[in-house]
Amino acid sequence: MSALVAERPDVPAHLVRRWDLSKDPDAAICPYRAAAKLQAGPPIFFNPGEEDPRTKGLGGSWVVTRYELQREVLQNAQVFSSHLISGFSRLIGEEWPLVPLELDPPEHMTYRMLLNPLFAPAKINALEAGVRQSAIDLIEKVRADGGCEFMEAFGRPFPVGVFMRLMGLPLEEAPTFLEWEEGLLRGPTIEARASAARSIKEYLLELIAKRRANPVDDLASFVANSEIDGKPIPPIRALGICYLLFVGGLDTVAATLGFTFRELAQRPELQRQMRADADVIPDAVEEFIRAFGVVTSCRYLTRDFELAGVKMRKGDIVTIPFGVASRDETEYRDPHVVDFKRENTRNISFAAGPHRCIGSHLARREFKIALEEWMTRVPEFHIKPGTQPVVHSVGVWGVDDLRLAW
Amino acid sequence: MRVKVNTSMCSGHARCVAVAPHVFTLNDDGYNVTPESVVPAGYEQEARRGAMACPERAITIIEDEAGAERAPGGPLQAKE
Numbered sequence: 001m002s003a004l005v006a007e008r009p010d011v012p013a014h015l016v017r018r019w020d021l022s023k024d025p026d027a028a029i030c031p032y033r034a035a036a037k038l039q040a041g042p043p044i045f046f047n048p049g050e051e052d053p054r055t056k057g058l059g060g061s062w063v064v065t066r067y068e069l070q071r072e073v074l075q076n077a078q079v080f081s082s083h084l085i086s087g088f089s090r091l092i093g094e095e096w097p098l099v100p101l102e103l104d105p106p107e108h109m110t111y112r113m114l115l116n117p118l119f120a121p122a123k124i125n126a127l128e129a130g131v132r133q134s135a136i137d138l139i140e141k142v143r144a145d146g147g148c149e150f151m152e153a154f155g156r157p158f159p160v161g162v163f164m165r166l167m168g169l170p171l172e173e174a175p176t177f178l179e180w181e182e183g184l185l186r187g188p189t190i191e192a193r194a195s196a197a198r199s200i201k202e203y204l205l206e207l208i209a210k211r212r213a214n215p216v217d218d219l220a221s222f223v224a225n226s227e228i229d230g231k232p233i234p235p236i237r238a239l240g241i242c243y244l245l246f247v248g249g250l251d252t253v254a255a256t257l258g259f260t261f262r263e264l265a266q267r268p269e270l271q272r273q274m275r276a277d278a279d280v281i282p283d284a285v286e287e288f289i290r291a292f293g294v295v296t297s298c299r300y301l302t303r304d305f306e307l308a309g310v311k312m313r314k315g316d317i318v319t320i321p322f323g324v325a326s327r328d329e330t331e332y333r334d335p336h337v338v339d340f341k342r343e344n345t346r347n348i349s350f351a352a353g354p355h356r357c358i359g360s361h362l363a364r365r366e367f368k369i370a371l372e373e374w375m376t377r378v379p380e381f382h383i384k385p386g387t388q389p390v391v392h393s394v395g396v397w398g399v400d401d402l403r404l405a406w
Numbered sequence: 407m408r409v410k411v412n413t414s415m416c417s418g419h420a421r422c423v424a425v426a427p428h429v430f431t432l433n434d435d436g437y438n439v440t441p442e443s444v445v446p447a448g449y450e451q452e453a454r455r456g457a458m459a460c461p462e463r464a465i466t467i468i469e470d471e472a473g474a475e476r477a478p479g480g481p482l483q484a485k486e
Contacts, residue, residue: 075415075462113435120436121420282424346421346461353462356417361436 008046008060010311017045019063021393031393032292033336036327038065044310047319061298061317062310067331067348069308070320073299075353077105080299080318082355088247091190091197098247099240101355108354114226114233115241118219121361127166131366134161135373143378147405150261151254154370155399156181159253162366163246168218169207181250185395204242208235219245249359251396253366255294256349258399259391260367261374263288263338265383265404273340274375281375285367286345291338293322293349294397322349323397381406407445408468409453411438415464422465426456430465438464 019038021027027034038045048060064070073080083104089096097103100111117123138158142148160174160181169177180203183196211224212232223241226233264271273280297320304314312318325348327335332344350357357363383389384403391399409429411422416438422430423438428449433439445453457465 071461071463116418116435116437120418120434121423121432122434122436286421286424343455344458346459348461350419350461352419353417356419361420 010313011046015042015045015310017041017047019045019047027393028391031391031397032323032327034393035321035324036329036336038063038324039327039329041065042310043069043308061319062312063319063321064307065321065324065328067325067328070322070325071348071352072307073318073320074297074348074351074355077108077354079302079305081302082297082299085298085300086247088184088197088243091194092201096236097240098244099237100358101244101248102240105354110228111237111241112354112358114228115358118222119358119361124361124365127162127362128365128369130165131162132369132373134158134165135369136377137161139373139377147381147384147403150402150404151258151399155254155257155261155402156250158257158370159250159366162253162362163249166218166362167207167220167242167245168211168216169220177246177250181246184247185251186392200243200246201239204239204246205235208238208242245359248357249363251398252294253363255396255398256289256292256363257367257370258402259292259294259397260288260371261404262383262389262391262399262402263291265381265402267338268380268382270338270340271375271380274371275380278372278375280340281368281371283340283345284371285364286347287338287340287342288367289349289364290332290342290345290347291326291335293324293326293347295349295351296321296323296395296397297351322351323393325349379406407450407453407470408442409440409445409457410442410466410468411440412464412466413438415462417462419461421459421461422456425459426452429453429456 021031021034024034043066044062044064046060047063064073081104082102084090084095084097084102086098086102088098100108100115103111135158138154142153148154156178157174160177161171164171164174164177180196180200183192184200187193187196207220208224211221215221215225220242223238226238274284299318299320301312301314301316301318305312325331329335350360350363381404384405387403389399390401391397418436420432420436423432426449429445429452430438430440454467457467
């Protein structure tokens, strides 16, 4: 096929397939249906690509397309490591891990146990009032307008507001964080992304230093003053924690909200079900999370390993697009249909295994509150006539523009 | 009916308790710490649904005293 593959004679030709959603016109309409086309092919295939500084060898990665196999990869963190896999610190020529995501066992567990109590299901109740107020404030700004661009009005600012409250940051600074987030994840050039990455790092390091000197009752203070084995955690680990909360909790929630509200606008009967009976909303939340996995996780192999008959080599990268598992027809009946009564809603949209998204319970609560407040405060909405939602499937799959009218 | 949880596989999704609150118990961190136990009468279907909801397939249902085990997540997992 190409020189790249010719240099990997160990990869059987029938497992080589070029996959780039950004070049698939179907993905501009629905990344999920476009990506589901992969399921006609092998459960794991090799996607040749550019050389990657993370790999010792050649570019490209193994792409895992089935729920069950994705689960196996995610559960086996000894073989499939996430150490420094996201590359955010490498953007600025440094090497420090997002914490705990990019730590391997056993250090991973030490930090995970430090943070788990903060994000446990029972702890989320304490955040409920603030999250709800964030939702109400944003909705009330647009409810009299008869419509809005959803991502700008709600999808992006809502999770940022939750993050600011959680960290103990002034809400007035939310626009700066939104700008950094956009620059980091979708900056037009590497330089633009690196500049945003640097700004975030500097801000968070300063915040950690401030909270170490003068602790208050917020998450930043907790992180800054945490101890492990009786010693304060190093600032670089505190940075890794805060950075992960920033990159993990903002764009992902915004993206899932975007796809969810697009679906609701296109299928108003789903709105009617929730408006008629608010008790349906927790099931709706789980079904939307099931149907709209937005993250593509990566791992690299710490040793040669065979999975589902495919021989992978130490150093190889594995790509795990959760949005493909979302629509795995071997796992879900009619996977493309959003159905609040679906019996099998188990999903790996928050990953699986030791690195399961630590913010999953908070995210679910944000979702529940968003749906409750929208259904209570805004009448039935639809896509604004003459407009088309704009979506992307690079990085975290998401929605760029969603014009609603009511 | 009994339930058996592979607690080392539990990664704290807490879906079991969301679906089957009468059958499963979480610790303060949100991880399943249910000991192998008999399901309270009347909650068998809830237990099955709770086991099926586990994304990790960490929960096994033992249907009867003869010990016929239902593999974690199965067979309901195959296609709903």
